[in-house]
Amino acid sequence: MEKNERFDERLKVLHDTIQHKHTSRIAHFSNFFTWKILDSDLKPKLSEALSDYGMLDRIQCEFQERYDFDVHYDPLGRNLLKPAALLGGNHHLVDDEQESINFFDHTLLQDDEYPAYKTDRWGTSWKMFLRKYPDLKQGLMAEAIAVNTENNAYLPYIKAKLAKEYGCPTCYNCLAQVPHERFHKYYRGIKAASLDLRRRKSELIDAYDAIMEDEVMPGVHKALATDTSECMVDLMVPLLAHTMMNMKQWETFYWPYLKQILDAALAANKTVMIYLENSLIRFKEYFQDYPKGFLVLVPELDDVAELREAVPNACIVGGITAQLLGRGTPEECVDRAKKVIDQMGDGFMLGQNKMMSFRNDCKRENLLAVCEYVQNFRW
Amino acid sequence: MAFFDMKEQVDGYIREIKTHPSDELDKVIDTDPQKGLQQMADLLTFLPEEQRKGAVVGFVMSMLCD
Structure with a gap:
């Protein structure tokens, strides 16, 4: 990979x-997502930017040139709106006036289809796809696949550009999720998947065991064999669906599978980032026995100091809230950065506490003040 | 600095797709997963043959997680 002269220093600090x-x-x-589009001096509409990878490229570069982050969790690469719009069905609503993207909870897998999904993943996926896009013509789908080649090409392109032009290492190259996540968000939806935890316990466990054995763990082992030495972390695991689980459900439907992934990464001497929605602290015991240098936690609701106390062996990312960046003053934001850096010490990276998506999540002047402070800070 | 631009390439792919007979393009996708997969792969002549089925599978799995 071609690298800017700052790459090695940034990577060393991260590692x-x-x-x-x-x-x-x-x-x-940087935990910034669509806020980057709203902050851009190009002043595009949300829908306009999201359907133009060239514009997203400009916006990402503008963002990096203005704020000079060391690493980006999202380089504006997560975007299937163009092919989805072509296919005619869309579970996203992009509202340019409200500057929002809403995602609608939906069910594609029927109540009794867990056994079919277990044994015939492709066949069931095909059925779900045709439910999502009914009466779809072959020509239109072929066009959507052609358009999607842009999406496939954009992510590696922008990662390489960030490294070459700005010396920013890629945050992660490989991602793994426990089986429940796909049902929670995409196949059953939050409501149905939550009911399934109570009503279809054995079907879920049966299906999840099979998914882990023939899909997730082979994928994890393949990912762990990839050279990710120039990434911030070797593997990223998002934790989203755990928020809807009680402790018993966590112990049955989530932790056994997450543990397999984590233990495989540990055995391979790799690092794992856990990107969290909501909170981790109630599950803290499960993470406390991993060695220092293995886990990186990117929390949402958890206060970083409380999380440090709960899981002292983990590197923590965060410390500045959207509430402060959006509603505070530059001085308050810098004071917070000073305080949290001093409080957290080693094993801490400054970041934001959520996927920064809305205009009110951040004021440019506040972010500039924090960036200036952290870039000039030396122990 | 150059910026991402695949418009010409994608337009070329779409032109290639439109060279297929209109009755094939206008046909509704087969509900049979293997037939449907093959029929779609056969339309993706803008890709090398060995990549076509994978492109269909990858696309379907991506769009389910959109």
């Missing part, structure tokens, strides 16, 4: 921080 080594400066992690 050393994960290993809880003392670093001369604090790494700055």
Whole structure:
């Protein structure tokens, strides 16, 4: 990979921080998503930017040139709106006036189809696809596949560009999820998947065991064999669906599968980022026995100091809230950055506490103030 | 600095797709997963043959998670 002269220094700071080594400066992690589009001096409509990868490229570069982050969780690469719009069915509503993207909870897998999904993944996926896009003509689907080649090409392109032009390492290359996540968000929806935890326990366990054995773990092992030495972390695991589970459900439907993934990564001497929605603290015991230098936690609701106490072996990313960045003053934001850096010490990267998506999540002047502070900070 | 631009390439892919007979393009996708997969792969002549089925599978799995 071609790299800007700052790449090696940024990567070393990121890696050393994960290993809880003392670093001369604090790494700055970007958890910014569509806010970047709203902040851009190009002033595009949300729908306009999201359907134009060239514009997203400009916006990402503008964002990096203005704020100079060390690493980006999202380089504006997560975007299937163009092919989805072509196919005619869309579970996203992009509202340019409200500057929002809403995702509608939906059910594609029918109540009794867990056994079919277990044994015939492709066949059931095909059925779900045709439910999502009924009466779809072959020519239109072929066009959508052609359009989707842009999406496939954009993510590796922008990652390489961030490394070459700005010295920003890729946050992660490989992702793994426990089986329940796909049902929670995409196949059954939040409501139906939550009911399934009570009503279809054995079918779920049966299906999840099979998915882990023939799909997730082979994928994880393949990912762990990839050279990810120039990424911030080796594997990323998003934790979303755990928010809807009680402890017993977590122990049955989530933790056994997450543990397999984590243990495989640990055995391969790799690092794992856990990107969290909501909170992790009630599950803290499950993560406390992993060694320092293995886990990176990117929390949403958990206060970073409380999370440090709960899981002291993990590198923590965060510390500045959207509430402060959006509604505070530059001075308040810098004071918070000072406080949290001093409080957290080694094994900490400054970042934001949520996927920064809405205009009110951040004021440019506040972010500039924090960036100036953290970029000049030295122990 | 150059910026991402695949318009010409994608337009070329779509032109290639439209060279297929209109009765094939206008046909509704087969509900049989293997037949449907093959029929769709056969339309993706803008890709090398060995990549076509994978492109259909990858697309379907991506769009289910959109």
